[in-house]
Amino acid sequence: MTSQPTFRNYLLSIVALLLIGWGGVTGLLYYSLPFVWARWAFFVFEIMAFTGMALPIVYFFHRRFPGAPPALPNVIVRQSLWFGVYAATLSWLQLGRLVTLFVILGLAGGLIAIEYFLRLREKARRTPAVISDDNPS
Numbered sequence: 001m002t003s004q005p006t007f008r009n010y011l012l013s014i015v016a017l018l019l020i021g022w023g024g025v026t027g028l029l030y031y032s033l034p035f036v037w038a039r040w041a042f043f044v045f046e047i048m049a050f051t052g053m054a055l056p057i058v059y060f061f062h063r064r065f066p067g068a069p070p071a072l073p074n075v076i077v078r079q080s081l082w083f084g085v086y087a088a089t090l091s092w093l094q095l096g097r098l099v100t101l102f103v104i105l106g107l108a109g110g111l112i113a114i115e116y117f118l119r120l121r122e123k124a125r126r127t128p129a130v131i132s133d134d135n136p137s
Contacts, residue, residue, distance in 0.1 A: 004070050007059060013077075014055050021049025043088045051084035058083075067119075069126065075119070082111050 024045030032038040058080045062071045071079075089107060093099050 004063070004066075005073050007056070009073070010055055010059055010076070014052050017048050017052025017055065021045050021047070021052055025049055043092060046088045046091060047081075047084035049084070050087040051081050054080040054083035069123065075122070078118075079115060082115060086111055 022045075025042060028038055028042050028045065032041075055077070058076050062076055086107065090099055090104065093103060
């Protein structure tokens with residue numbers, strides 16, 4: 001059984017994502033014009049910023065409420081990445097004035113369902129140890 005990684009293992013990633021993400025968003029807002037490449041860079045930096053913000057929260061939720069098989073580091077990073085994708089998708093939809101309460105809840109429900117099915121698949125692919133019953137005679 002593997003032990004769950006400590007918060008120290010995620011600290012460098014959190015700091016790097018927060019600094020690069022919010023620094024990039026701030027730099028784009030102050031020093032660029034709203035052209036296509038600046039807009040796509042804004043979405044990339046926004047994903048990084050919100051992923052860095054969600055990473056400690058997701059980690060502490062997994063520490064407080066451990067699952068049957070404990071969550072691996074890739075699950076914690078993937079779940080916090082969903083927050084970044086969610087925020088960037090909502091801001092992209094807001095460009096066309098398409099964000100409503102139903103869109104917010106529907107998108108959140110869809111991402112939660114995707115993560116639920118991914119975790120279900122990971123649990124189903126787990127194989128128990130094989131014990132041999134054969135007695136060589």
